[in-house]
Amino acid sequence: MALELSVALTRGPFALQVECALPTRGVTALFGRSGSGKTTLLRCIAGLERLPARVCFDGVLWQQGRRFLPTHQRGVGYVFQEASLFPHHDVRGNLQYALRRQPAAAPHMQLEEVVELLGLRELLKQRAQALSGGERQRVAIARALLASPRLLLMDEPLSSLDEQSKAEILPHLTRLRETLAIPVIYVSHSIGEVMRLADHLALLQEGRVREVAPLAELLTRADLPLGISEHRGTVLSGVIDSHEPRYHLSHVRVSAGLLAVSQLAAAAGSAVRVRVDARDVSLTLLPPERTSIINVLAATLIDLTPEADGAQTLVRLRVGEELLLARITRRSAEQLALAPGMALYAQIKSVALMDPSG
Amino acid sequence: MNAEDLLALTISLRLAALTTALLILVCTPLAWWLATGRSHWRTPINALVALPLVLPPTVLGFYLLVFMGPAGPLGRALAAVGLPSPAFSFSGLVIGSMLYSLPFVVQPLRDAFAGVGSRVLEVAATLRASPFDRFVSVALPLASRGFMTAAVLAFAHTLGEFGVVLMIGGNIPGRTQTASIAIFNHAESLDYAGANRLSAALVILALLLLLAVYAGRRERRDVGQQARQDVRQGPPWRWS
Numbered sequence: 001m002a003l004e005l006s007v008a009l010t011r012g013p014f015a016l017q018v019e020c021a022l023p024t025r026g027v028t029a030l031f032g033r034s035g036s037g038k039t040t041l042l043r044c045i046a047g048l049e050r051l052p053a054r055v056c057f058d059g060v061l062w063q064q065g066r067r068f069l070p071t072h073q074r075g076v077g078y079v080f081q082e083a084s085l086f087p088h089h090d091v092r093g094n095l096q097y098a099l100r101r102q103p104a105a106a107p108h109m110q111l112e113e114v115v116e117l118l119g120l121r122e123l124l125k126q127r128a129q130a131l132s133g134g135e136r137q138r139v140a141i142a143r144a145l146l147a148s149p150r151l152l153l154m155d156e157p158l159s160s161l162d163e164q165s166k167a168e169i170l171p172h173l174t175r176l177r178e179t180l181a182i183p184v185i186y187v188s189h190s191i192g193e194v195m196r197l198a199d200h201l202a203l204l205q206e207g208r209v210r211e212v213a214p215l216a217e218l219l220t221r222a223d224l225p226l227g228i229s230e231h232r233g234t235v236l237s238g239v240i241d242s243h244e245p246r247y248h249l250s251h252v253r254v255s256a257g258l259l260a261v262s263q264l265a266a267a268a269g270s271a272v273r274v275r276v277d278a279r280d281v282s283l284t285l286l287p288p289e290r291t292s293i294i295n296v297l298a299a300t301l302i303d304l305t306p307e308a309d310g311a312q313t314l315v316r317l318r319v320g321e322e323l324l325l326a327r328i329t330r331r332s333a334e335q336l337a338l339a340p341g342m343a344l345y346a347q348i349k350s351v352a353l354m355d356p357s358g
Numbered sequence: 359m360n361a362e363d364l365l366a367l368t369i370s371l372r373l374a375a376l377t378t379a380l381l382i383l384v385c386t387p388l389a390w391w392l393a394t395g396r397s398h399w400r401t402p403i404n405a406l407v408a409l410p411l412v413l414p415p416t417v418l419g420f421y422l423l424v425f426m427g428p429a430g431p432l433g434r435a436l437a438a439v440g441l442p443s444p445a446f447s448f449s450g451l452v453i454g455s456m457l458y459s460l461p462f463v464v465q466p467l468r469d470a471f472a473g474v475g476s477r478v479l480e481v482a483a484t485l486r487a488s489p490f491d492r493f494v495s496v497a498l499p500l501a502s503r504g505f506m507t508a509a510v511l512a513f514a515h516t517l518g519e520f521g522v523v524l525m526i527g528g529n530i531p532g533r534t535q536t537a538s539i540a541i542f543n544h545a546e547s548l549d550y551a552g553a554n555r556l557s558a559a560l561v562i563l564a565l566l567l568l569l570a571v572y573a574g575r576r577e578r579r580d581v582g583q584q585a586r587q588d589v590r591q592g593p594p595w596r597w598s
Contacts, residue, residue, distance in 0.1 A: 072492075086496065087500065097482075143485065
């Protein structure tokens with residue numbers, strides 16, 4: 001099951017040549033620079049723009065040749081960059097607009113449930129104009145969900161918000177990722193948002209989809225320009241195992257073992273994602289003793305890629321079922337005689353938590 | 359005011375009300391098409407709609423008279439099915455008034471629909487609203503101020519028209535003599551008191567209409583964004 005897309009569009013200097021299948025499970029980030037065609041592609045999927053394209057969602061043909069299923073029959077939820085609430089309705093009215101148009105057959109989302117999920121209880125009676133940017137976007141997301149979409153499309157929902165509103169809305173999005181049964185396509189040019197939310201990544205460059213793959217796989221590919229190379233890193237998923245209040249630490253269980261992080265508010269058992277930057281990972285052949293670094297994971301070396309500056313080398317590692325990147329000097333790599341297949345230990349100096357859900 | 363004056367006033371009000379109602383009905387789809395359509399015909403149609411604004415009313419009235427008269431195309435077509443020519447009749451006045459006031463309804467409606475913007479309509483489409491549903495549940499309520507403006511303009515403009523009505527209606531007391539023509543008749547026959555009574559009635563009527571519009575507008579002021587949007591996209595002939 002997939003969202004099959006083929007688009008061939010030339011509009012002046014802009015060309016969109018897409019041939020891809022996006023997974024219809026979890027969150028797929030459509031990632032690329034501004035101007036790479038992300039929004040156009042998303043609008044094409046929604047049927048808001050009629051491009052020369054073929055769109056097929058889980059075996060249902062939405063568009064091909066003269067066939068064009070109009071937007072309102074596709075059952076896609078769409079969250080626009082700037083939340084476009086109906087100005088003639090208050091918040092509740094906006095939500096009810098969607099609720100009243102839920103198809104009888106679709107799995108229903110309840111108003112209560114969605115209001116709870118996005119923390120809108122206090123806002124229900126407010127007029128759309130009285131809300132802050134972050135609040136408006138939350139209402140827009142809730143409204144999209146209440147139409148019981150088969151597919152949720154989000155077009156950089158955070159890009160028009162200030163840092164504070166972003167911080168306010170991100171935990172909701174994270175929680176959404178865990179609760180939602182429907183696939184989400186999330187357009188973004190922020191690698192931070194992508195690392196935090198996406199399960200899969202579709203990399204868009206100059207109007208072409210270069211790769212579609214699980215997030216960790218693309219994040220660790222040295223040949224892809226993901227983010228600034230200084231901040232190249234990857235994410236590990238886990239659950240909170242236990243808290244150690246005495247040292248203000250929490251332990252997160254990832255597939256390769258336990259990681260200690262600064263104490264979290266969430267209860268044991270909550271799902272979290274941690275981000276590990278390549279420059280914070282060092283390698284040792286023997287299990288380290290008497291070191292201040294508390295996070296050490298057994299790893300297998302996959303491959304080495306020398307970086308363009310000549311001094312650094314990017315090392316791809318498998319830790320448990322996941323991937324990790326380490327950036328070390330080329331000299332260290334040679335002195336340790338690193339080679340693919342080697343067993344070694346990854347020492348992680350710092351772990352950044354991405355999901356304080358709750 | 360004598361019985362004839364009252365009758366003229368009634369005819370004026372009936373004519374204005376009927377013209378306004380019919381124009382709103384006819385112009386809503388036309389204005390929607392002009393605001394949202396993609397056809398190349400929009401430019402010439404826009405020009406055609408604006409024509410009554412610049413045409414002398416007597417010119418419009420003259421051609422309409424020729425068109426609707428017993429020898430004109432419409433008159434002959436109607437005669438073929440056994441109907442009288444609309445020239446010198448109330449129905450002729452309605453047709454003439456509709457054409458004359460057309461731009462005063464189409465333009466505010468068109469601008470109001472354009473001001474709704476495509477985004478909220480796209481949102482509605484992604485919430486499973488069909489095109490008609492989107493029109494009724496989003497475009498109409500958001501363009502409501504445009505409807506108010508259009509209705510008041512059409513009513514007031516029809517009430518005040520003279521040239522077209524004179525040409526088409528022919529000043530028949532009790533049938534096609536409107537208040538504005540009755541005032542002219544009074545003045546012609548140096549009955550200034552009679553002209554004054556009827557004129558004063560029209561002044562008061564116009565004032566009440568404007569009051570209603572401004573009261574309605576004030577009520578909307580506090581609807582922040584809507585009001586700001588109105589200021590940005592309001593019609594060019596706002597009375598302030």
